Amino acid sequence: MARDRHEENLAHPMRRLLVVLLILFLIGLILLWRIDNPRAERIRAAVVDRIVPNMEWAMAPVTGLARMVDDFQSYARLYEQNEQLRRELQQMRAWREAAIQLEQENARLLDLNRVQPDPSLTWISGIVLADSGSPFRRSVLLNVGARDGVEDGWAAMDGLGLVGRIAGLGERTARVLLVTDSNSRVPVVIQPSGQQALLSGDNSSAPLIEFIETPEDIAAGDRIVTSGADGLYPAGLLVGQIVIDPERAFRARLAADFGRLNFLRVMRNPDVVPLNDSDTLIGPPLPDPVIPELDALAPSPSDPAPETAETSEDSPSADARADGT
Amino acid sequence: MTDPLTARIWLFRSYYLTLCLFVLIWQILPLGRDDGAIPVPHLIMALTFAWLLRQPNIVPLGAVAAVFLIYDFLTHAPVGLGALIVVLASERLRRVQPEVANMTFLGEFGMVAGTIALCTLAERIILGVLLAEQAPFLQVALHAIVTIACYPVIVLVSKYLLGLDRLHAADPDNV
Numbered sequence: 001m002a003r004d005r006h007e008e009n010l011a012h013p014m015r016r017l018l019v020v021l022l023i024l025f026l027i028g029l030i031l032l033w034r035i036d037n038p039r040a041e042r043i044r045a046a047v048v049d050r051i052v053p054n055m056e057w058a059m060a061p062v063t064g065l066a067r068m069v070d071d072f073q074s075y076a077r078l079y080e081q082n083e084q085l086r087r088e089l090q091q092m093r094a095w096r097e098a099a100i101q102l103e104q105e106n107a108r109l110l111d112l113n114r115v116q117p118d119p120s121l122t123w124i125s126g127i128v129l130a131d132s133g134s135p136f137r138r139s140v141l142l143n144v145g146a147r148d149g150v151e152d153g154w155a156a157m158d159g160l161g162l163v164g165r166i167a168g169l170g171e172r173t174a175r176v177l178l179v180t181d182s183n184s185r186v187p188v189v190i191q192p193s194g195q196q197a198l199l200s201g202d203n204s205s206a207p208l209i210e211f212i213e214t215p216e217d218i219a220a221g222d223r224i225v226t227s228g229a230d231g232l233y234p235a236g237l238l239v240g241q242i243v244i245d246p247e248r249a250f251r252a253r254l255a256a257d258f259g260r261l262n263f264l265r266v267m268r269n270p271d272v273v274p275l276n277d278s279d280t281l282i283g284p285p286l287p288d289p290v291i292p293e294l295d296a297l298a299p300s301p302s303d304p305a306p307e308t309a310e311t312s313e314d315s316p317s318a319d320a321r322a323d324g325t
Numbered sequence: 326m327t328d329p330l331t332a333r334i335w336l337f338r339s340y341y342l343t344l345c346l347f348v349l350i351w352q353i354l355p356l357g358r359d360d361g362a363i364p365v366p367h368l369i370m371a372l373t374f375a376w377l378l379r380q381p382n383i384v385p386l387g388a389v390a391a392v393f394l395i396y397d398f399l400t401h402a403p404v405g406l407g408a409l410i411v412v413l414a415s416e417r418l419r420r421v422q423p424e425v426a427n428m429t430f431l432g433e434f435g436m437v438a439g440t441i442a443l444c445t446l447a448e449r450i451i452l453g454v455l456l457a458e459q460a461p462f463l464q465v466a467l468h469a470i471v472t473i474a475c476y477p478v479i480v481l482v483s484k485y486l487l488g489l490d491r492l493h494a495a496d497p498d499n500v
Contacts, residue, residue, distance in 0.1 A: 018386070019386065019412075019416060022386070022390055022412060023409065023412065023413070026390070026394075026405040026406075026408050026409035026412065027405075027409060028405075029394075029404050029405030029408075030403060030404065030405045030406050030409065030451075032404070033403055033404040033405065033406075034403075034455045034457060040404050043404070044398050044401070044404060047395075047398045047399075048398060048399060051395065051398075051399065052353075052399070055350060058350055059350055059353075059354060062350070062351075062354060063354050063355060066354065128355040129355065130353035130354065130355055130399075131352070131354060131355045132353070132400060132401050133349065133352040133353035133396075133400040133401075134352075134400040134401065134402060135364030135365055135464065135468055136364075136460035136464060136465070136468075137400065137401050137402075139401055140355055141353075141355075168401075175401070182458075182460065182461075183458065203460070203461070203464065261355060262355075
């Protein structure tokens with residue numbers, strides 16, 4: 001008897017219609033997400049913009065409490081930490097002397113050469129509001145957005161190292177795609193040897209370093225900085241150090257403290273062209289094709305090198321946008 | 326309107342929404358926990374299935390769709406995909422709920438495990454058809470396994486902490 005009523009209830013035509021409409025609506029959303037991704041991401045940014053800042057009253061105390069618990073746990077190791085800090089402080093004093101001398105020398109040399117520091121590299125500071133909330137994506141949400149002058153594609157750092165770039169912008173919030181995300185590709189240069197490589201995230205805490213020309217020249221501990229080759233990341237931002245994993249692959253130990261991202265700096269970069277249409281790429285505009293017929297042909301190896309380099313390095317970031325992951 | 330059964334249903338509906346909001350907030354807190362090898366289970370999915378198989382009325386279709394759509398939006402997942410799959414799965418479970426209500430817990434657990442596995446598989450297939458980028462298979466599989474493993478815990482918690490018991494087909498309030 002009850003069972004009959006149950007079936008009857010489920011088979012009610014009105015309910016069926018609603019289910020079908022709902023499913024069609026969701027399918028439409030998925031297709032919109034896949035076909036016109038920038039628009040879907042703008043809708044997402046608007047939704048996140050609506051929801052997350054309004055939940056801050058609930059999230060801020062919990063975050064604070066959890067961080068306090070974290071800090072409290074470290075009291076257990078207070079003595080060892082104290083010893084370690086003393087040792088480090090001793091070393092730092094020596095470094096500080098060296099740094100002061102170098103700073104004075106640098107100031108003298110800059111003065112001699114009449115160098116003006118680049119005024120375009122200023123930043124906007126933001127507080128991390130939220131995580132990605134998914135085990136497969138590495139991104140954080142900042143409390144600054146379009147109204148604070150943030151634009152899509154700008155790089156984000158913590159005090160020390162590169163963290164990621166803006167991918168998704170709302171009025172009051174901005175999403176930072178971390179360099180550890182599997183969609184993140186950053187052109188880098190490895191310091192003493194000056195080799196170009198690609199830092200590609202794989203959802204682990206130490207991203208892979210790919211496309212190294214001569215791996216023999218690279219040792220663990222080498223510094224990794226951004227090369228600026230894609231026109232997205234400014235050149236010379238510290239990324240981290242080389243480590244070699246058990247499978248003999250090069251990875252980056254990141255300089256930024258990804259365990260506790262709290263305040264981030266969004267580096268202003270006037271060269272980044274924002275992505276507005278679904279068929280454009282992030283990055284500097286490509287030169288216009290001269291002859292349309294040539295466009296249809298497969299790109300020949302004799303294409304100018306910088307152009308192909310830009311295209312190939314842009315496409316992963318554009319893919320990241322296009323996939324919305 | 327104010328008979329005890331309706332009041333109870335609405336009470337549990339509000340519990341459901343509050344719990345989902347809670348889990349969602351907890352998941353997106355910026356604590357940097359998810360660097361470990363074991364991913365955080367999909368608690369909202371397990372909760373939805375557990376409650377749906379206990380009392381379908383307290384997990385209405387609209388609530389499921391809204392919760393998972395917001396979840397998709399906030400977790401930077403493909404928009405609407407998770408919601409679509411869970412809505413389809415929940416409709417299926419709603420249909421078989423009277424049979425499941427007479428099974429042992431093991432039978433129910435097997436049913437839910439199969440559903441979660443199918444959801445994961447469906448998501449991968451749809452993303453594959455759409456040629457979209459996917460997370461590595463191992464991570465996704467591990468996520469599904471962890472979610473399945475946390476299902477009995479959620480059932481225990483909702484039974485003994487919230488007093489949400491299984492509805493038998495013979496019960497008069499099985500509407």
